[in-house]
Amino acid sequence: MKSIWKTGSILLLTCILMIPLVACGKDEVTKVRVAEVTRSLFYAPQYVAIEKGFFEEEGLEIDLKTTAGGDKTMTALLSDGTDIALVGSETSIYVTAQGTTDPIINFAQLTQTDGTFLVSRKPIENFEWEMLKDSTFLGQRKGGMPQMLGEFVLKEHGIDPHKDLNLIQNIDFANIATAFASGTGDYVQLFEPTASIFEKEGKGHIVASFGTESGHVPYTVFMTKESYLTENKETMEKFTRAIYKAQKWVQETDSREIAELIAPYFEDTDLDIMTTVIDRYKEQGSFATDPILDEEEWNNLQNIMDEAGELPARMEYEELVNTDFAEQVME
Numbered sequence: 001m002k003s004i005w006k007t008g009s010i011l012l013l014t015c016i017l018m019i020p021l022v023a024c025g026k027d028e029v030t031k032v033r034v035a036e037v038t039r040s041l042f043y044a045p046q047y048v049a050i051e052k053g054f055f056e057e058e059g060l061e062i063d064l065k066t067t068a069g070g071d072k073t074m075t076a077l078l079s080d081g082t083d084i085a086l087v088g089s090e091t092s093i094y095v096t097a098q099g100t101t102d103p104i105i106n107f108a109q110l111t112q113t114d115g116t117f118l119v120s121r122k123p124i125e126n127f128e129w130e131m132l133k134d135s136t137f138l139g140q141r142k143g144g145m146p147q148m149l150g151e152f153v154l155k156e157h158g159i160d161p162h163k164d165l166n167l168i169q170n171i172d173f174a175n176i177a178t179a180f181a182s183g184t185g186d187y188v189q190l191f192e193p194t195a196s197i198f199e200k201e202g203k204g205h206i207v208a209s210f211g212t213e214s215g216h217v218p219y220t221v222f223m224t225k226e227s228y229l230t231e232n233k234e235t236m237e238k239f240t241r242a243i244y245k246a247q248k249w250v251q252e253t254d255s256r257e258i259a260e261l262i263a264p265y266f267e268d269t270d271l272d273i274m275t276t277v278i279d280r281y282k283e284q285g286s287f288a289t290d291p292i293l294d295e296e297e298w299n300n301l302q303n304i305m306d307e308a309g310e311l312p313a314r315m316e317y318e319e320l321v322n323t324d325f326a327e328q329v330m331e
Contacts, residue, residue, distance in 0.1 A: 028059045033083045034083070038068060041266065042191065042192065042281065045247050048261060060235070087223065092105070093302070097312035105225070107326070108325065111286055112219060113217065117189075117206045119187065130158070135165060138187065139168060139169045139189055142310075146210075147169065147308070150210055171184075176188065177198070200270075214304075218298060222243070240325040240328075247291065292326045
């Protein structure tokens with residue numbers, strides 16, 4: 001009887017000791033909702049961070065959803081439909097200019113160049129930018145980073161997009177590639193992997209990269225509301241550390257291996273195409289090598305927006321950018 005009581009006591013004590021351990025294990029995992037503006041190979045380091053378990057190592061569970069377009073992504077963030085948004089930094093400027101008591105803070109940069117390519121309907125052996133004059137150009141949505149940087153590059157090459165081209169900008173982002181494939185335009189500005197797929201299928205030919213022409217800008221950045229950042233500093237640091245791990249891994253790893261790792265996110269894309277695309281982005285330095293958004297990039301962004309006539313008001317770097325977490329994880 002004494003032995004039974006002793007055994008039962010040990011079991012009871014073990015269970016009592018296990019309860020806080022189980023509870024602690026649950027508390028260690030923090031769910032973070034992330035809304036990406038589109039699904040793109042341009043964001044390869046983000047998918048690497050998930051697939052390599054870098055977020056999991058930090059005790060984070062990522063709930064990733066794709067919200068098509070900058071407007072929808074920011075709406076999700078502002079309405080608490082997501083915790084973090086992956087979108088162009090220009091959106092944080094637009095929101096602040098409209099007036100808000102809870103500013104949108106850029107805290108970790110993912111891409112640092114334009115991610116689009118100039119695609120011609122016909123093959124061109126020795127392309128010159130002046131060849132675009134008097135052509136029909138299928139551009140991106142007005143006010144978005146692709147359009148603003150596209151026009152900036154054209155002007156740098158002596159082309160006034162609104163005078164020297166038959167510029168088409170009234171087609172939704174999701175339908176631009178389809179419109180070109182259907183016969184609209186002599187040239188089109190496309191993201192990957194669509195540009196490379198078109199080239200492989202003979203629907204178009206890549207003749208230039210806007211990314212190599214535009215210089216460094218905070219093209220795609222992780223951002224959140226100031227209130228969320230303030231209330232979840234530990235989570236922000238963990239999130240940023242996972243992204244930095246992925247950025248370093250991407251820089252050190254062969255493009256084929258990267259493509260194989262993130263292939264589940266692009267089930268309809270050929271592995272060879274994925275490898276080619278990642279190679280292109282790595283070669284032109286599109287993937288940020290660290291999460292810091294520096295002041296020079298921020299000013300470059302606002303200059304480009306101003307040139308495009310889309311800058312509502314100039315915003316101070318310290319007002320909308322926080323590099324504390326990026327600097328901490330890089331130490």
